[in-house]
Amino acid sequence: MLSKRYSFIKALPVWAAGREREMNLTVNFTATLPKTTAGADVVLALAASCTYEIFVNGDFLAAGPARCAHGFFRVDEFDLGKLLQDREENILEIRVAGYYTNCFMTLQQPSFLCAEVRSGGNVLRWTAPEAGDFTGKVFAPKVQKVQRYCIQRPFVECYDYSKEDDGAALTLALSPAGTFLERGVPYGDFSRIEVQSQLAFGKAAVTDRAPSYMGGITDMAPIWDTFSVEELETCTTWDAEKLNFVPEDQTVKPWMPGTHLPANTYGVYDMGREVTGMIGLTVTCKEPVTIYALFDELLQEDATHPVDFVRLYTSSVVVWHLPAGTHRLLTAEPYSFRYLQLVSLEGACIVDDLYMRGYTFRAIPSKKFQDPDVQKIYDAAIETFRQNVVDIYMDCPHRERAGWLCDSFFTSRVEHLLTGEVPVERNFLEHFLLPDSFAHLPDGMLPMCYPSDHRDGKFIPNWAMWYVVELEEYLGRTGDRELVDAAKGKMYDLLTYFRRFENEFGLLENLESWVLLEHSRASEFTQDVNFPSNFLYGAMKKSMGTLYGDDALYREGETLLKTARDMALSTGSVFFSDNAVRKDGKLVVTQGVCSEVCQYYAFYFGAASPEQNPELYRILIEDFGPQRKEVNPWPNVYYANAFIGNYLRLDLLWRWGLRERLLEEIKGYFTFMTDRTGTLWEVDLPTHSCNHGFASYVAVWLSDFSN
Numbered sequence: 001m002l003s004k005r006y007s008f009i010k011a012l013p014v015w016a017a018g019r020e021r022e023m024n025l026t027v028n029f030t031a032t033l034p035k036t037t038a039g040a041d042v043v044l045a046l047a048a049s050c051t052y053e054i055f056v057n058g059d060f061l062a063a064g065p066a067r068c069a070h071g072f073f074r075v076d077e078f079d080l081g082k083l084l085q086d087r088e089e090n091i092l093e094i095r096v097a098g099y100y101t102n103c104f105m106t107l108q109q110p111s112f113l114c115a116e117v118r119s120g121g122n123v124l125r126w127t128a129p130e131a132g133d134f135t136g137k138v139f140a141p142k143v144q145k146v147q148r149y150c151i152q153r154p155f156v157e158c159y160d161y162s163k164e165d166d167g168a169a170l171t172l173a174l175s176p177a178g179t180f181l182e183r184g185v186p187y188g189d190f191s192r193i194e195v196q197s198q199l200a201f202g203k204a205a206v207t208d209r210a211p212s213y214m215g216g217i218t219d220m221a222p223i224w225d226t227f228s229v230e231e232l233e234t235c236t237t238w239d240a241e242k243l244n245f246v247p248e249d250q251t252v253k254p255w256m257p258g259t260h261l262p263a264n265t266y267g268v269y270d271m272g273r274e275v276t277g278m279i280g281l282t283v284t285c286k287e288p289v290t291i292y293a294l295f296d297e298l299l300q301e302d303a304t305h306p307v308d309f310v311r312l313y314t315s316s317v318v319v320w321h322l323p324a325g326t327h328r329l330l331t332a333e334p335y336s337f338r339y340l341q342l343v344s345l346e347g348a349c350i351v352d353d354l355y356m357r358g359y360t361f362r363a364i365p366s367k368k369f370q371d372p373d374v375q376k377i378y379d380a381a382i383e384t385f386r387q388n389v390v391d392i393y394m395d396c397p398h399r400e401r402a403g404w405l406c407d408s409f410f411t412s413r414v415e416h417l418l419t420g421e422v423p424v425e426r427n428f429l430e431h432f433l434l435p436d437s438f439a440h441l442p443d444g445m446l447p448m449c450y451p452s453d454h455r456d457g458k459f460i461p462n463w464a465m466w467y468v469v470e471l472e473e474y475l476g477r478t479g480d481r482e483l484v485d486a487a488k489g490k491m492y493d494l495l496t497y498f499r500r501f502e503n504e505f506g507l508l509e510n511l512e513s514w515v516l517l518e519h520s521r522a523s524e525f526t527q528d529v530n531f532p533s534n535f536l537y538g539a540m541k542k543s544m545g546t547l548y549g550d551d552a553l554y555r556e557g558e559t560l561l562k563t564a565r566d567m568a569l570s571t572g573s574v575f576f577s578d579n580a581v582r583k584d585g586k587l588v589v590t591q592g593v594c595s596e597v598c599q600y601y602a603f604y605f606g607a608a609s610p611e612q613n614p615e616l617y618r619i620l621i622e623d624f625g626p627q628r629k630e631v632n633p634w635p636n637v638y639y640a641n642a643f644i645g646n647y648l649r650l651d652l653l654w655r656w657g658l659r660e661r662l663l664e665e666i667k668g669y670f671t672f673m674t675d676r677t678g679t680l681w682e683v684d685l686p687t688h689s690c691n692h693g694f695a696s697y698v699a700v701w702l703s704d705f706s707n
Contacts, residue, residue, distance in 0.1 A: 002482055002486060003181040003427070004181065006074075006075040008075075008116055008180070009118065011115055011127050012177050013112035013113065014112060014128065014174060015098065015111050015558070017171040019111075019494050020110035020112065020175040023144075023155075024097070024154065025098045025100075026095060027096050027136050027138060027139065027170065028094075028137050029134045029135070029136050030136075031133050031134045032089045032090065033076070033092055033125065035087060039207060040119050040120070041081055043076065043077055043080065043083040043119070043610060044116075045082050046065070046076055046116075047065060047073040047076070047177070047180055048065055048113045048146065049099055049177070051065070051099075051333065052095060052113070053095045054078065054092075054095075056083045056092055057085060062076070062187070064188075065335070066390075067431075068181060068427075068451060069415075069431040069432075069434035069451055070435050071179060072178055072180075073178055074180075074391075074427075075181065080117065081119075088373055094113060094134075097154075098112075098226075099155065101148070101226065102224060103148075103152055105400065106451075107452070107453060110175050111536070112175035112176070115134065120274070125238045129173050129174055132211065134172075137169055138170065140166070141160055142158070143160055146233065146236065147217045147315060148315070149649075151313075151332075152398055153399070153401060156237070156315045157318045157332055158319045159319070159320045159329075161322050185423045188358075188390045188391075189358055192355050192356070192358065193275045193277060193355060194357060195269045195340070196272035197252055197270045197272075198248065198270075199252055199339075200250045200270070200303065200306060201247075201267050202246050202266055204245055204246075204265055205244045205264060211237070211238035211241050212241060213315075215310070215559045223455055225416070237310065238320045240319075241317070242245075244388075245305065247303040248304060255269060260349075260350055261342065261348065262348045263344060263346060264344070265343075268307065268341045269339070274391070275336070275387070276334055276336040276387040277360070278333065278334055278357040279293055279295075280328075280329065280331075280356065280357050281354045282328050283322060283329065283347060284352060285349040286324055286348070286437070288323050289346055290319065290322070290347075291320045292319055292345070293319075294309040295679050296316055297679075298338070299339045307339050307340070307341040312398070312688070312689065313445050314399050316335065317354050322349075329351075334359040334401075336691055337398070353525075355398060358683045364385070366378070367706035368707045369702070370707065371374055371667075373667050373674075374663070374702060374705065376674040377666060377698060378698070378699060380456070380677075380678050381414075381680060381696045382418075385677045385693065386507065387679070388691070388692070389411065390692030391427070393412070393415075393425070394693050395682075395692060395694070398689065402449045404449040405463035405470075406461075406644065407692070409473075410427070410644075410647065410696075411693045411697070412477075414696045414699055417699065417703060422474065426478070426483065429474060429483065431450055432446050432450055432467065438450075439453075439454075440454050440455055440457045442512070443497065444493035444494050444496050445488075445494065446463075446464040448514070448522065453519070458513055459512075459513045459514065460514050460652060461515060462517065463516070465533075465540040468494070471547060472547055478620055503529070505587070506556070506563060507529050507534050507560065507564060507567075508525055510528050515533060517644075518597050518641050520595065520596075520639060522578060522595035522598060525590070528582045529581075531576060531579060532595075535606075535607045537557075537559045538561035540557070541554065541556050542554050543557075545557060548596045561605065561608075564607055564610065567587070568580075568589065568602070568607075571589050573591075574595070574613075574616050575598075576598050576599055576607075577594055577600060578590065578595050596637060596638060596640040597616050597645035599637075600645055600648035601648065601684070604651070604652060625649070626665055626668030642682065642684045642695065643682050643695075646669055647694070649671070650662060650666065650698075653665065654701050659704070659705075670698060677690045677691065679691040680695030682695070
């Protein structure tokens with residue numbers, strides 16, 4: 001089923017005249033609603049580029065929008081009636097962050113807001129250049145010229161509330177938008193998430209330490225649009241690097257409202273597990289104060305450096321410069337962390353409220369397990385899913401917030417398991433079909449993640465194959481022939497792209513760009529002929545043949561799998577070799593280059609089976625798994641990693657009905673993750689994201705073990 005078009009009655013897309021292509025400009029749109037609307041049927045409909053937050057009489061309502069493809073925008077609708085008060089005027093604010101930069105989280109498209117308030121079929125307020133009822137002003141406290149959060153996301157947040165609103169309303173003009181579509185996915189859960197405890201308190205001082213972190217600050221241009229170092233009004237990362245911390249009290253105690261932070265002190269706070277949302281706090285100060293919020297998923301062992309805010313090559317820092325008074329603060333963007341360090345500089349303050357405004361999928365009822373370790377892993381899988389699935393399937397909710405293929409193959413199964421439906425998957429898959437083409441990518445190729453910009457021309461050919469395999473499963477889950485048929489042209493264009501790389505054996509050879517299997521050494525052995533890629537290619541052809549009744553293509557896929565199987569085993573080893581290289585015009589299978597994940601690809605996509613490869617099957621069952629790094633009888637077989645080798649392995653154990661072994665290995669792979677963050681990780685070390693959407697797939701296996 002394809003998304004339906006949406007038509008506003010009166011609203012037109014507007015922005016500050018002539019500034020729709022200005023980077024990191026935040027505009028506050030305000031409208032007053034009359035007393036007569038209180039309690040009535042009042043609906044706010046809006047679309048925006050890039051992101052927004054809605055406030056009614058100063059109270060947070062929602063954030064959005066649901067993302068879509070280039071030239072398409074999804075429309076959100078919110079019921080305002082119950083929020084409006086019986087008073088002369090109710091104030092509606094829509095704060096829109098127009099980033100206009102290329103990244104993986106949002107699209108580089110002209111900024112705009114298109115909004116109207118309706119009641120009983122009548123339009124009460126609407127955006128328009130002249131006749132509209134919304135006033136637009138630059139949100140003065142937000143510092144515009146700051147560094148990016150990271151390559152994959154737009155700009156950091158820094159606020160200076162000493163900057164007064166000059167009262168001047170912007171001249172609003174029509175801004176380019178595109179085609180409006182219905183939202184199509186459930187709305188997010190914006191419930192409050194409370195801080196659990198204070199872990200430490202100490203002194204903070206500003207030093208003259210030279211900055212060391214350069215990622216995303218000095219090395220961005222020309223591929224990534226950002227402000228040059230010379231343009232920056234401030235660089236909060238470098239400022240935070242100058243801070244020196246001396247711990248004084250490391251007694252764990254409950255978080256208490258009214259916490260006093262004297263001048264030049266800090267507190268470290270624990271959310272209890274990793275959470276995702278907007279950082280909220282209420283601060284009262286009798287003198288000017290600067291507040292730093294530093295955050296990360298993990299707590300460092302060094303008490304003088306408790307929160308590593310650049311651990312993931314991000315600038316995980318928010319700064320507020322506050323004059324005397326009481327301030328209700330909320331970040332514009334969601335972040336993910338377990339640990340938060342608040343630093344108070346120059347002046348003292350009272351923190352009356354400290355929380356996170358969640359930005360997740362709706363609550364999911366938990367299943368019950370007798371084993372407490374299994375219970376923790378299942379709950380971590382549910383949290384990982386909720387934090388990575390709001391409008392699209394995301395890889396992680398912090399560093400990227402990007403919609404990656406391959407990850408989506410696994411997350412889609414979780415959505416179906418937990419809800420019985422897959423509206424997020426439908427939107428996710430549809431986004432790849434909406435544009436006629438993708439700038440900077442070869443004809444026929446799909447982006448590795450989307451919606452996102454890929455000006456550098458990088459793509460993962462393997463991930464496009466995963467799209468086709470997932471599409472076959474999507475049809476089985478939904479029976480949605482309309483979307484599958486809409487994808488047919490792009491699927492055959494993709495096949496045409498790959499045929500350029502088929503050699504005399506029908507195998508893919510010398511694929512372009514970033515050939516990725518997983519985060520392990522297996523991805524080093526991808527040229528000339530990579531067998532795991534060809535196992536996936538054979539599965540892709542079979543999926544297309546099934547989807548579109550193309551028997552010849554289905555047989556091609558079967559032949560390809562057999563050819564790749566026979567060649568990869570031609571050295572006589574029980575293990576599949578990873579690749580073959582071209583020497584003097586002939587393909588020679590590489591001996592001694594063998595990865596664990598290659599074996600899983602072979603079984604997963606039908607190039608191997610327990611019946612055809614009984615000795616390899618036995619070895620994988622008996623000698624591989626989470627214990628192999630301690631007792632390793634096969635040192636020449638390179639380890640698999642969580643993404644995706646360990647998951648393919650566990651899925652094969654599930655497929656083969658080895659329930660006891662599956663449960664044992666689930667605990668072996670994931671218990672240490674849940675103990676540290678309460679979420680599931682991208683890889684098996686804390687070097688990458690500790691909250692990755694595909695990892696929620698553990699819930700699918702564990703669903704068989706609940707009471």
